[in-house]
Amino acid sequence: MESKKLTYGVLLRYILIFAILIMFLFPIYWMILTSFKSSEDILTRPPKFFFEPTLDNYRYAFEEADFVKFIRNTVIVAGISTMLVISFGSLASYSFARWNPGDGHIMFFILTTRMMPAIAVIMPFFLIFRDLGKTDIGKSLYLGLDQPGALVVAYTVFNLPFAIWLMHSFFQDIPMELEDSARLDGYGRLQVFIRVVLPLAAPGIAVTAIFSLLFAWNEFLFAFILTRDAARTITVGVSSFQTQQGILWGPLSAAAVICVVPMLVMALFLQRYMVRGLTFGAVRG
């Protein structure tokens, strides 16, 4: 179709697309809407779309439910684990892309660790960190139960396989000639990596960082099992509004907004990179 006329077919298509977008975005809209409702406005029949907004739920989350602590914990854990994933992962991924140590077998093994259902290792993890937390090394690295170090390690280990796999395609795409000519110019292998390869692979590494951050931020099970109070994260905080007396929908929505919206904003701004990352492995790699 070469013409740019606004035919009925095109109009219909755009209406359909608009309807689809509404379907995918409605729950998010509802979440944000509910977070500003006072408790009387939440459980109503019919549900209210127009009402007097209030910040009560957010106030409750920050003051009574200690969400500042949760946010701080999540930021620390997600941030540090992402940094570890990127540093360890890029080294390993580059090595696999360039020299393939283990001839594919080690890499295959790493991929299989990604398949482990978290629920299978959760008890051993609990016991390992319980014991580690009692040792001196454990205490200094915050590696005990209800300590951020435990989550950092757990998230790093679980994100590494995916990160290595993702960055692998990006490293493979860097032409060998560039590295070779740098070697000929007298640079050592590490210098080649830092000066030549890394800048070129930067977009791919950025994508991997985005995804590692996303997974760590949104993770629930490990945070739920390995933390109780001091190191609790946002996702666990959100679920904690399911109480014996029932679900506190107002504060829960506010908590959900705190949990979800930062990642939505990141996704909106960085969507081009995220799409590249998701599709790189699928379409190219």
Add this chain to the structure above:
Amino acid sequence: MTADYMADQTDIDVVRVAPKKQRISDTVYSVLLITPAMILILIFALIPLGYAINVSFRFADLTSPRGVDTFVGLENYHFVLNDSFFWDSAKRTLSFAVTAVSIEMIAGVAIAFLLNSMRWFKGITRGLIILPLAASPVAVGLIWRNMYHSDFGVFNFLVSSIGLPEQNWLGNKDLAMSSVIAFDVWQWTPFVILIALAGLQALPKEPFEAAQLDGASTWRVLRKLTFPMLGPVLTLVFVLRAIDAIRLYDAVFSLTSGGPGTSTEVLTYYLHRVGLRFFRLDHGSAMALLFLYATVVFTALVMRRFMRDIAARTRQNVS
């Protein structure tokens, strides 16, 4: 430097200006680079796995004074394989995965075609449509639970306003699983859309132009050209989704807690019940390992092809 290097093509070893003397061979170097990652993975993936394997062969009931106890051979595996709850939850998980992934694939590819034909606002539409993926399943799951509320939920409101009867989405044991499936479809169809869209955009133009010149119908083009070329991409998406679908947990946790009864109790949830509620670590470990084994075998069969391609590419690069 370049003049010397290019003049003597047959004897490439001859001229190097000032190459750094390697003290460590390439092989050792490559292993050094993977060491930090491997140490972490070996310690925190293999040891827990080893522990689970060990416990699966022993008696382990954390509520009894015996705790983790004597070797009992394959007794735990026998128990699990004869446990009707285990098989029920396995069946449920499989039926969930098949249904959810099928819907996601069909809807995802269809919507990808739709998006691909857009002339304006393509980028922002794509950006908006990936938002469900960025949301934490537990957080949005709980919001969905609110929307599914039988008396005050907005879904029943919308449904009744177009004349259809209101439902007990999460409380009706015949409907609960479908409600969970709907949530999963909402969150993961964008994933399929994204990858299918990228696949469509990566297709070469020439075959399609040629087909158009030959006057081929749209349907024929789809059947003989588009779908065969999209094959690898769609297979990969399918595998990725399948592996994640059978590991569903957060959604069940926030929407139904396995209920009503056990109608939405998928494998991971039953596992959690056995290991963390009943504290039967022995049965739990055996179950988890069977689960892991099934997943690994399934993935290995499919991924082996991809691994061979990756190894081949690397060999080309190195040589």
